[in-house]
Amino acid sequence: MPKIDIKPKRFAEILDAAAEIFAEKGYHGASTTDIADKLGIKQAGLYYYFKSKDSALAEVCRLGVQGYVERLVTISQSELSADQKIRAAIREHLQPFHHIRNHVRVFQSERRYLAGENRSEVNKLARKYERELRRLFEAGVAAGEFRQNLDCKLTTLALLGMCNSVTIWYDGKSEKQILKIADNYADIIIGGVVK
Amino acid sequence: MPKIDIKPKRFAEILDAAAEIFAEKGYHGASTTDIADKLGIKQAGLYYYFKSKDSALAEVCRLGVQGYVERLVTISQSELSADQKIRAAIREHLQPFHHIRNHVRVFQSERRYLAGENRSEVNKLARKYERELRRLFEAGVAAGEFRQNLDCKLTTLALLGMCNSVTIWYDGKSEKQILKIADNYADIIIGGVVK
Amino acid sequence: MPKIDIKPKRFAEILDAAAEIFAEKGYHGASTTDIADKLGIKQAGLYYYFKSKDSALAEVCRLGVQGYVERLVTISQSELSADQKIRAAIREHLQPFHHIRNHVRVFQSERRYLAGENRSEVNKLARKYERELRRLFEAGVAAGEFRQNLDCKLTTLALLGMCNSVTIWYDGKSEKQILKIADNYADIIIGGVVK
Amino acid sequence: MPKIDIKPKRFAEILDAAAEIFAEKGYHGASTTDIADKLGIKQAGLYYYFKSKDSALAEVCRLGVQGYVERLVTISQSELSADQKIRAAIREHLQPFHHIRNHVRVFQSERRYLAGENRSEVNKLARKYERELRRLFEAGVAAGEFRQNLDCKLTTLALLGMCNSVTIWYDGKSEKQILKIADNYADIIIGGVVK
DNA sequence: AATGAATGAGTGTTCATTCAT
DNA sequence: TATGAATGAACACTCATTCAT
The missing domain is CATH 1.10.10.60 (Homeodomain-like)
Known part of the structure; x- marks a missing residue:
């Protein structure tokens, strides 16, 4: 502060x-x-x-996660179907990559160098976000929308890895591009690549 | 050397x-x-x-990419169906995470700190791998196995992001675990999460 | 700088x-x-x-040559006779040995360890000084004051070697001593040791 | 050894x-x-x-001074006139610059970095050489060949400085060149530059 | 007559940090 | 709201030297 x-x-x-x-x-x-x-x-x-x-570094990281959990909770509590929730979550996850790209990148790659309390605080947020995300998949399975054999933990990690890697190559030039990526990624996660 | x-x-x-x-x-x-x-x-x-x-660093990175392109080419030239090729590619991509986990992690996260020629050399390999991977998707689309509207470039990046992120949390303890992850990730990419 | x-x-x-x-x-x-x-x-x-x-090192060397060329040019343009010019040149050459003895010593012995541009810059000055000094002898020969068979280049080098070597043993204690040395050296160069 | x-x-x-x-x-x-x-x-x-x-370093320096004192003593004890002795001394001083140029250069510039006993031993030789050389001038004065007011110590130092500086620029290519330099320097020391 | 493998001491340089101003 | 001047710790790297082989 x-x-x-x-x-x-x-x-x-x-x-x-x-x-x-x-x-x-x-x-x-x-x-x-x-x-x-x-x-x-x-x-x-x-x-x-x-x-x-x-x-x-702590300050930058804090800005990089700010609002993430809250936005996910809002989606979770909405009336959307499970797949629509996933789609919304991906969009909300990627959109900040446009406005605060650097903060997010730093949060992703450099937060591990934070010392002591700062690190645990920021990591706690990250874990909470992950948990919240997993619940979206679990709810989808419970509702019969998603496959019964879905490994929700792995799926969550897959989604996060997929989405976060965008910061590596996204050039920050167009917000529309980010939304397009979000839609494509949602398509893949939800329905895969086969016909 | x-x-x-x-x-x-x-x-x-x-x-x-x-x-x-x-x-x-x-x-x-x-x-x-x-x-x-x-x-x-x-x-x-x-x-x-x-x-x-x-x-x-250069030496470690070199070891971290070693064989990747070759294995992908072998898969590409095999008689498998497009989805089986993707499945095989994911398995081959993840399996080294068990044996040379650290080299791969370093290749992923630290190669950007390589100086001059070492960097460009290693990056060239990385781009070649990406290109080869994309061709797998393009072939699947051409063969009618994958969706016609598939954005192959984005899908490639999604797959890579998903797979590479495993190094962040994989504890290196069991090779079986890696194979299980590979299968799950292949399921997701190929067929998504919905029923 | x-x-x-x-x-x-x-x-x-x-x-x-x-x-x-x-x-x-x-x-x-x-x-x-x-x-x-x-x-x-x-x-x-x-x-x-x-x-x-x-x-x-570069800075020290720069200080060690500072003013040398200028002082020599002033002498060269004066109305003195050729031998008086040589005498004056020797005095001007040696006098700084008293005030900035260390800088001069470093310039003489260590400038060869300068890297790249610094070295060439400082060497250029040294060559210019040498050239200017040689012209003093050439003018003396042309004026008929000095021997016609005088090898002006060698004589210049002899003078420089003689004068510069003073830094090796001069103890820096008395400026009068320096002026005495200058006069003695001038006597030698101008008239030699024989009667 | x-x-x-x-x-x-x-x-x-x-x-x-x-x-x-x-x-x-x-x-x-x-x-x-x-x-x-x-x-x-x-x-x-x-x-x-x-x-x-x-x-x-000690070994190189030793080789660099080897024979110097002996050759000077031989000259000193010869039947030559004082100026011929000086001329011979200069020639003997410069000639090794051709055959063992590097050893001499090292002796001149680097012997000061010798440690302890090695340094004092080598320096003793150098002082002895200087003393021997001065005696040549003193004898010339005593014999009435050289100016009565000659400062023999300074003249010795002048001669040494002049001669030793040759190693700085001599390229080692032709022994004839060395002999020419020796003659020129002898002319200067003995008779100066004026007619 | 050397080499492979290492060590211990030192070197120039960078860097986060401090504090008076 | 900064800067000038400095420090202490660390760091990559070099080097003379050693010794078993």
Whole structure:
């Protein structure tokens, strides 16, 4: 959390710069100087906004998961059919890749370098999200919509792996592209590739 | 490539240690001392086997992709049906996760930190693999086995993302488990989750 | 060139320390720790002033040649007789040995360890100085003051070798001594040792 | 001194390689690997011939001064006139620059890096040589051949500086060139540049 | 007459961090 | 809201040296 008297807008700029650098070079490959350079300030100046490099990473990660669980819960509680819920979940999962791509990438790949409490806190959220997602599949099986022999845990992991890997190659240029990807991926998960 | 006169067995041990450390801590988060410690030698001793940390990474990555393209080509040229080819491809893709898990993880996550020529060389292999995989889907569509509206490029990426993410959570304990995952993932890709 | 915002006085202190250590131990025999110790700071602190050991060497060398060419040109353009010009040149050559003895020694003996551009830049200056000096002899020959059979190139090299070697044994204690040496050397070059 | 059972010829080859490398890169800038590479052997193999890098330097330096004092004494005791003695001394001083150029260069520039006893031993020789040379001038003055006001110590140093600097630029290609230089330098020292 | 394999000490350099201003 | 100046710890890498073979 930023100091109370920091302008939120400037703070967000700092965060964005950090996210971009962390995403590009990895947490350990990035130096605070890289971040400062991107902002046009001297490296020591960063410490007005963050108490440590690790806390900057924590902040970026937090922004990267923000809202994920909530959006999934909303879908879960909706009146949609099981497959429509999956479709919606995929869309909600991918859409932030457009607006906060770097934060999400950092959350995915660099959160493991978080120290102590920050790591466990962020991981708890990740596990909660996974659990919530699995329930969507379990409900589909229970409702007879999905195959009875479906391994819901593996399916959840498959879905997550599939979706998260988009950050590796998505260029961030068009939101429409993201929605198209979401639909395609939903098609695959729901109905597979065969006729 | 290792120096000509080094015992291959010892060299492989060094490689394994490097792979394990890189996988665990990331390339930039890992120190050469970490690797040496794991081997029970002094850090300077590593430089008898590698000329730089970067070249060690290159070697690990090379081992991590080794054989992938070849196995895929073999499948592609076999007499199997399109869906059986996908199933076989997934199995061949995942099976090394058991034996050379760390090398594969390093290849996936750390190859981007390779410098210059090493990076491009390894990336070329990765792209070739992707292309070969896509042709499997394209052939399935052409043969009328897969949906006509299938976006083969996206499907390829989905498959890769799904499969590669296994390294994040697979604990390396049982090869049977890997085969089970492969089958489940093949079921999903081929037929989806619905009845 | 030092970073723009560094206090010139402090920077000169750093330079002097580097010059002294380089002169005493040679570039490769000197460690940055030696320099830092002399300044009473920690070794890492040097890198606030220099971006590399090599650039420190470059700076010291630059200071070691500074003004040499200019002073020689002034003499060359003066109204003095040829032998008086040589006498003046020797004096101007040796006098800095008193004030910036270490810089000159480093320029003489260590500039060959400079890398790339720094080396060629500094060498260019050295060659220009040599050329200018040779013209003094050539003019003396043309004017009929010096022997017609004088090999001006060799004579220039002889003069330089003679003068530069003073840095090897001059103890830096008295400026008067330097002027005495200059006069003696001028006597030798101009008239030799015989009656 | 080499081990008793080493072939003198091979030992000389090793010495030459060391001299060349030390001359080119300086003692501290040269690595034992550089020397081994030049010889086409592995670096550890050098230690069959030398017990340390320092002792290799000592051996090279010793070869670089070998005979100097003796030759000067011979000249001193000859029946030549004072100026002819100086001329002969310069010739004898420069001639080895052709045959053992690297050893001489190393003696001149790198002997200061010798440790302990080796250094003092070699320096003693150098001082002896200087003393012997000065006596040549003193004798010339005493005999009325040279100027009465000649500062013999400075003149000796001038002569040495002049002559030794030849190693900096002499390319080692023609022995005739060396003799020409010697004659020119003798002319300068003896009679100066004026008519 | 060397080499393979290693070590221990040191080297230049980077980096996160601090703090007075 | 930053910067100048510095530090301490770590880091990749080099190097002279050793010793069994």
